[in-house]
Structures are given as structure tokens and as C-alpha cells.
Amino acid sequence: MAPTRVVVTGLGTTSPVGGDAPSTWQALLAGTSGVRRLEEEWAEQIPVQIAARVAVEPAEVLDRVKARRMDRSTQFAMVAAQEAWADAALGEGQVDPERLAVSLASGIGGVTTLLANHDALKEKGARRVSPLAVPMLMPNAPAANVSLAYGARAAVHAPTSACASGNEAISMALDLIRLGRADVVLAGGTEAAIHPLPMAAFAQMMALSKSGSGDDTTDPTAVSRPWDTARDGFVLGEGGAVLVLESEEHARARGAKVYATVLGAGISNDAHDIAQPDPQGRGGTRAIRMALREGDVDPATVVHVNAHATSTPQGDIAEGLMLHAVLGEHVDRCVVTSTKSMTGHLLGGAGALEAVATVMALHDRVSPPTINLDNLDPAVELDIATTARDLPSGDIVALNNSFGFGGANVAVAFGSA
DSSP, X not given: OOOOOEEEEEEEEEXXXXXXXXXXXXXXXXXXXXXXXXXXXXXXXXXXXXXXXXXXXXXXXXXXXXXXXXXXXXXXXXXXXXXHHHHTTOXXXXXXXXXXXXXXXXXXXSHHHHHHHHHHXXXXXXXXXXXXXXXXXXXXXXXXXHHHHHTOOSOEEOOOBTBTHHHHHHHHHHHHHHTTSOSEEEEEEEEOOOSHHHHHHHXXXXXXXXXXXXXXXXXXXXXXXXXXXXXXXXXXXXXXXXEEEXXXXXXXXXXXXXXXXXXXXXXXXXOSOSXXXXXXXXXXXXXXXXXXXXXXXXXXXXXXXXXXXXXXXXXXXXXXXXXXXXXXXXXXXXXXXXXXHHHOBOGGGHHHHHHHHHHHHHHHTEEOXXXXXXXXXXXXXXXXXXXXEXXXXXXXXXXXXXXXXXXXXXXXXXXXO
């Protein structure tokens, strides 16, 4: 029996380049960067003083009383979920609550809530710790709050696989529908880690770009530069993205618009190093092959890849090796891009935001560019878009890749509607 076909019927984001999915997509096509110099006083105390804050604060979108009871990561998830739900036109009676699920990831969870309450404990005593601290900081808080908002009574998952988390949540949503456990899933990821401790920690492990630190006058928008010979680490971003995944039968029955199909997903692990990728990209190669095999995809039909490409020296090269290993001679006909050059790295939210960009690339038949690529690393032999590039007509496939600390690898294959 053929597997259940799964489609994307709704999109929502809040990102460093836009407050919703349409504005985010248009900014990506225009090559607009959301990286800025931090203005908070605490930024003067840490080695790196640039990041990619969201373009629109969640307080401008959410009910302020409810928002105060949520960590910032949950706020992003709620903003994105509201938009995706409305975009999918899931009104009264459109979905059985017992057939509605949530799969919404975060790599770190409510870290700002955790650290703020720790500060309160140290400075003012135990009575000043919020009684809401635990339900705000727990890693499944974004998923739980979205499920409460929409009455989702099927499974509610919160995968945590570092920077692969958002893409893994989409993979789990695909499984939920194909296994018959749900008809509709709100799937995605969120992250809010622009805080002195996470930033100092990333800086100490040499993961963040050193440009834009101290008295450096480098233009912040030019710092995130995947595949460029001058790359020296990623820029931390924040935000969230949610996709509505739905069985094709359920979507067609209610007359829903369809952006794209979800063909397959692959998950693997390197078991190589806690922070560094396998330099040969063997784990990621297996994940991409699994995604294509599960979707019965001919590699020759893959025309676009939204790469993980964070702007780290080792990771960018390893991903190129993966694509060559999987696509072979067809790799030269595949347009590759890294939207992290504009949004920075959203950690657990990255895969979800990049999934939205991948779906829109298929829907509009155009690949967004990679900015700041002035000198391509000769070790990277890929056709990388540096301006928006048209994609071919007909049935086409795009890949969204995500890799994370701990050796996590997730690839999702999307097809044109």
C-alpha cells in the first residue's frame, strides 16, 4: 500500500527579516540581512556583540497578559502558529481535535526564563522566583502552549536535537500523519537564546564569528558568510516558524490550498564528536539518502537545496561532500543556498524557518540568494545562488538540511504541489 501523501497547507514565521511569512520570504529574495549590533548594556560584557533579533517583537502581535506567562521562545512559536493556522484556513469544524497534533521543537528551551529566575533567586531570594518558571522554561512549553491554543488532542511532541530540532519536528509530523495518528499537524521550531550566557558560551567554544566584537567596525550585515573563504563562525539568530502539514485526502476534502508536498525525511547520527561534524559528512549523507529513498525521489529531480551552511569552516565543506555523494553528476544542476547568511542561525528554530523558505522556493519557483559570498572556498564545488535564481517548471524536488551538536542529521525532501 502506498504511503499517505502529506502536503503543506499553511505557513507562519517570525524572523530576523520579517514579522510574518510573506515579509520574511520577500526579504530573503531581496537578500536583506537581519543581523544587527546589539544595543543592550550587557552586550558590552561579552566577546561577540552582534546577533539577529526578530524584526517584529511578539508583544506587538500577542495578547500582552498571555505573553507575560510565556518564555520568549514560546511567544515566537505562538506568533508563527497563529499565522500558519489562519493561512491554512482551519476554521470551526475543519479538523477533529483528536486528529490534530503538534510537533514543535526548541534546541535550548526557555533559557531566558531559567536565567532570569536564577538571577532573582540569587539577588532577592526564593520568594521572588516566579511560580510560572517551570511551565515557562520547560523545553516542551512552546508545543504545549500551541496545543492548548488550538485544542490539539492527538500527540504533542517537542524533539530536541540541537540545531536539527526544527527539521526533526517536521519529520515527526510526517510520521504522525503517515502512521494514521493525525490528519493535521502544526510542525516547526523556535528559539530565543540571545542572552549573555548562551552567547558567551558559544563565543568561548569559538562557534560564533569574531567579527563585530569589541571595537570591530565590521558591518554586521556582512558577517554571516557561508562558504566564503573569510567565514569564521555563525551569527546567533532568534525566531520561530510553523508549517501546517496535512494528509492530502484531508486537505482536498476541505478544499485547502496546497503549497508543496512532503515527500520523505531522513534522520541519522554521526557518533563522531559532540560539537564537530564528521569531516567526510557520512552521517548527513545517510540522512539525505534516506529522505530521497523514503520519498521515492530520483536525485536528478532535486533542483534546490536550502543548506544547513552556518558559516563555520568545517561544516560548510562537509555538507558539500554530502551533496556530491548523494546527487552525483546531478549536483551541478542543483541550486544551493544558505538563508542563514541573512537570518543568522536560529538553532532549534533554524530547520523550521528554512523549511518555510524551501516550500516557498518550490511554490514560487525561485531560489533565494546566499549573501556575503565574495570568495568561494575552493573546497566547495557547488552551484550557489548569490542572486535570486529561477527554478524549472514541472515536478521538482527541494531538500532542507539540518545538522546539530551531538551529531544529529535531518534531511527533509519537499516536492512541488
